[in-house]
Amino acid sequence: MGCSIANPTSSEVSLQYGAGPFDSRKFVECETARDVSDVNDDHYYYPSxxxxxxxxxxxxxxxxxxxxxxxxxxxxxxxxxxxxxxxxxxxxxxxxxxxxxxxxxxxxxxxxxxxxxxxxPTDGGExxxxxxxxxxxxxxxxxxxxxxxxxxxxxxxxxxxxxxxxxxxxxxxxxxxxxxxxxxxxxxxxxxxxxxxxxxxxxxQAALVQGLTEKQAAELRGQAVEVDKQAAASFPGGIVAYQQYQQQQAVNQAIKDGKVQVLPVPQGSPVIVSPTK
CATH class of the missing domain: 3.30.479.30 (Band 7 domain)
Incomplete structure (x- = not known):
């Protein structure tokens, strides 16, 4: 007489159902280890x-x-x-x-x-x-x-x-x-x-991302303005002196970045800068 083998892996549990020519299809048992049964029986494997x-x-x-x-x-x-x-x-x-x-x-x-x-699946390990x-x-x-x-x-x-x-x-x-x-x-x-x-x-949605980006940018600009106000208020010489200082810092940075060039002038004359092409 033939037989079928239920062989669940360590991560599987199988259900056995009688399905022989003289059997009504019915539940037989739940299996977690190798089992030999009727050749016509069915086995269904589930992950444990x-x-x-x-x-x-x-x-x-x-x-x-x-x-x-x-x-x-x-x-x-x-x-x-x-x-x-x-x-x-x-x-x-x-x-x-x-x-x-x-x-x-x-x-x-x-x-x-x-x-x-x-x-x-009806075979173990599949x-x-x-x-x-x-x-x-x-x-x-x-x-x-x-x-x-x-x-x-x-x-x-x-x-x-x-x-x-x-x-x-x-x-x-x-x-x-x-x-x-x-x-x-x-x-x-x-x-x-x-x-x-x-x-x-x-x-x-993309429109919300754009709106959030714009809002955050506006908040950062507002924070920068507030910092400038506080710095100007405590700067020696007041707001005018602070603005001149900021302008000079901008020129220095532009020279450093190569965005403008310094033209040679006689000693003692003001420094002349011009944009690079």
Whole structure:
């Protein structure tokens, strides 16, 4: 009689289902080590360690960048990484609907969600199937989108863009809210555990960047004027003497930079400078 071998790696857990010619398709057991079973049985392999869900611009990410609206009705681009762990608990439990799952929360995840996406490989040590990425977008991604939307509404865009403390608090609030939203998508059961959320500095519209740059430039000009006023007030000879000093400093710097040239003159005459061509 033939047999099949379940051989999960140290970072995998497999689910075995009876699928022989005389068997109805049913759950058999949850496996974390090599196991020999009926040749017609099916095995589905899931990761037991921490994984990343990345979202942003560019190739190779799990999802595109998200968008959220801030308190002052500005749209921001949200990018980052969510670290999560699939709940591979195989202990029998009863879900909120009263259904008993002999293979634990991993069996529930497989039958209610992952099997529909064809997300799990049927051989150990293989990459997750293409459906895995779609599954993550529809569960982790959807929950994250709602959480970032909810929390962004608490802040004006400039706070999230320029205030490190506000951005860190926003990130923390998203992390705290995300598990509850995710549970609402999985019948109230923790099938996916969120470990951390890292949000990059939000992207803002070009017009806002330009406006912020102009505002900062204006503030710097105002600060420079104030410094000049204070320096002039305490300069020997007063404002007039200070202005003459500034003009001379400008000429000296221009000569140093090669922007003007010094013309030779008789000793004792004023120094004559002219712009270089």
């Amino acid at each position: 360690g921490q994984r990343d869900f990345t979202f942003g611009d560019g190739e190779g990410l799990d999802a595109a960048a998200l968008t959220s609206t801030t308190q002052d009705s500005q749209e921001i681009k949200v990018t980052g990484t969510v670290k999560f762990t699939l709940n591979t608990d195989c202990a029998q439990f009863t879900d909120p609907t009263g259904k008993v799952w002999p293979g634990g929360k991993l069996q529930m995840f497989h039958e209610l969600i992952a099997y529909k996406y064809e997300a799990a 990459q997750m199937e293409e459906g895995w990425s779609e599954l993550l977008r529809n569960y982790v991604g959807a929950a994250l989108d709602r959480a970032t939307d909810n929390e962004a509404l608490k802040y004006p865009w400039q706070k999230l863009y320029t205030d490190t403390a506000a951005k860190a608090q926003w990130e923390k609030d998203v992390l705290e809210q995300l598990p509850d939203i995710l549970r609402s998508l999985t019948q109230g059961v923790d099938l996916i555990t969120i470990n951390s959320v890292l949000l990059q500095k939000p992207g803002i």
